[in-house]
Every structure is written in C-alpha cells, then in structure tokens.
Amino acid sequence: MxxxxxxxxxxxxxxxxxxxxxxxxxxxxxxxxxxxxxxxxxxxxxxxxxxxxxxxxxxxxxxxxxxEDELSKKITQKAASMAFSISIYMWLIGLFALDMFSIDSVNKAKFVIAIGMMGMTLIFLFIRLYLSKVGIDDN
Amino acid sequence: MTTRIKELRAKDNLTQIELAQKVGVRRETIVFLEKGKYNPSLKLAYDISKVFNMKIEEVFIME
Missing domain, CATH: 1.10.287 (Helix Hairpins)
Structure with missing residues (x-):
C-alpha cells in the first residue's frame, strides 16, 4: 500500500x-x-x-x-550529498566564467539560474543511476 | 566483509526474490550483499541470519 x-x-x-x-x-x-x-x-x-x-x-x-529499502535510501542520500558537493564546484566555476560576461538583464540572470538548477538536477540523476548500478562500497 | 548468503540460500532452495521478500528489501539489495558491495544495517543482518537460523557472525564474516 x-x-x-x-x-x-x-x-x-x-x-x-x-x-x-x-x-x-x-x-x-x-x-x-x-x-x-x-x-x-x-x-x-x-x-x-x-x-x-x-x-x-x-x-x-x-x-x-x-x-524504499535501506539500500535505496542510502543511495539517494549519498547521491544527494555527492551532487551537492559537485554543484558547489559547478557554481564556483560558473561564477568565474560569468565574470567574463556582463549580466545586465533579468532574463540573463534567469538563464544562468535555470542552467545551474538543471545542471544540479542532472548531476543528481546521473550519480543516483550510477550508484544504483554499482552499489555503495561503504567499508 | 564477506557473506555466506549465496551459499545458504542455495542450501535452503531460496531465490533472491524470496529472501528479499522475507527480510523486506529489494532484490538488488540481496545482489549487492552477495557480491560484498554493501554492508547491511544491524537489523538487516539480524533478519537475514534469522531466516537461515544462524548467528550474524556465521552469515557475515569480517576479514
């Protein structure tokens, strides 16, 4: 149920x-x-x-x-934490890259945020899929 | 850590799905346990040992 x-x-x-x-x-x-x-x-x-x-x-x-057993919960948690760590670096690199362009309109700012959010989601999905294939080696 | 799950399952004529149903996990979890790619929680280790009527240390062997 x-x-x-x-x-x-x-x-x-x-x-x-x-x-x-x-x-x-x-x-x-x-x-x-x-x-x-x-x-x-x-x-x-x-x-x-x-x-x-x-x-x-x-x-x-x-x-x-x-x-939703213990392994799938652990995989989701690990994928979320790994995706978060990787996303920090992604945003950091993004900020450096953005320094080269001027964000002079709201639309450009929205564009940057949208790309970042989609990037974070994709990173999480790929890590989640990868971990569900290889498992968690938590020795 | 190694496990004797595969050996004990074969002895008891249990499939991976049947064992998964008995201990309330997905089949993939049993697959990863048998391959030694996942360390179970104490509760899961206890439940699996109980299915085989053995002690935890007889099913899960620390190296």
Whole structure:
C-alpha cells in the first residue's frame, strides 16, 4: 500500500511537470531557441527518470518487495550529498566564467539560474543511476 | 566483509526474490550483499541470519 502511494506521488509529480511544460510550450509567443530545446530535453529526461522509478516501485510492490529499502535510501542520500558537493564546484566555476560576461538583464540572470538548477538536477540523476548500478562500497 | 548468503540460500532452495521478500528489501539489495558491495544495517543482518537460523557472525564474516 505504501509502495503504491509512493508510485502515485511519483506519477503525479511527473504529470505536473509535463503539464507545466505543455502549458509553457503552447503559451509561449517567442520562437524556440537552442536553450528552449535543451530545457525541454532535460525536463523530459527528468520526467522519464521519475516515471521509470515509479514503475520500478510498482513492480517491486507487486512482487511483495519493499521499493524504499535501506539500500535505496542510502543511495539517494549519498547521491544527494555527492551532487551537492559537485554543484558547489559547478557554481564556483560558473561564477568565474560569468565574470567574463556582463549580466545586465533579468532574463540573463534567469538563464544562468535555470542552467545551474538543471545542471544540479542532472548531476543528481546521473550519480543516483550510477550508484544504483554499482552499489555503495561503504567499508 | 564477506557473506555466506549465496551459499545458504542455495542450501535452503531460496531465490533472491524470496529472501528479499522475507527480510523486506529489494532484490538488488540481496545482489549487492552477495557480491560484498554493501554492508547491511544491524537489523538487516539480524533478519537475514534469522531466516537461515544462524548467528550474524556465521552469515557475515569480517576479514
């Protein structure tokens, strides 16, 4: 039952992101540039990951297994802490790189923040996937 | 740390999924335990040992 709720929450989040993305795509008046296509790609990747983990949780629950066991919790925690550490360096390098350009408008500032947030999400997803393949060697 | 989970599971004719169901984890956790790529919590080690009716130190061997 808990696993079903867990999967439903994941599917709801994925539907919410897709809904917001659809709203943005159909309501924007500006033509799409490379950044917009990149954003759509990253969002689809995130939604794909959420749906995949929701399906896995349902499969586990169907087989009578606990989808949120101690190893998966540890993997999520370790991925989050590693992603946070790497993100600090990413922002630091980004700030140095930004020194070369002038941020003279709100849109440019939004662009930088959006890239940073997507970068952080991607770093977390890749580390999470990597750790779930190789496990945690916590000796 | 090494474990005797694989050997004991084979002896008791248990599959990885069956053992995972008994101790409330995912199959992947059993896979990582058998490969020695994950050190379980004391509770999980206790639960696994209980399935095989053995002491923790008989299932999980510290090197």
């Amino acid at each position: 808990k696993a079903k709720k867990f999967a439903i929450v994941k599917f709801t989040v994925a539907a919410f992101i897709l809904g917001l993305m659809g709203f943005w795509i159909f309501n924007t008046t500006k033509p799409f540039n490379e950044f917009a296509y990149g954003t759509i790609g990253v969002m689809l990747l995130i939604v794909g990951f959420i749906i995949y983990s929701g399906v896995q949780a349902l499969k586990d629950a169907k087989s009578g297994l606990n989808p």
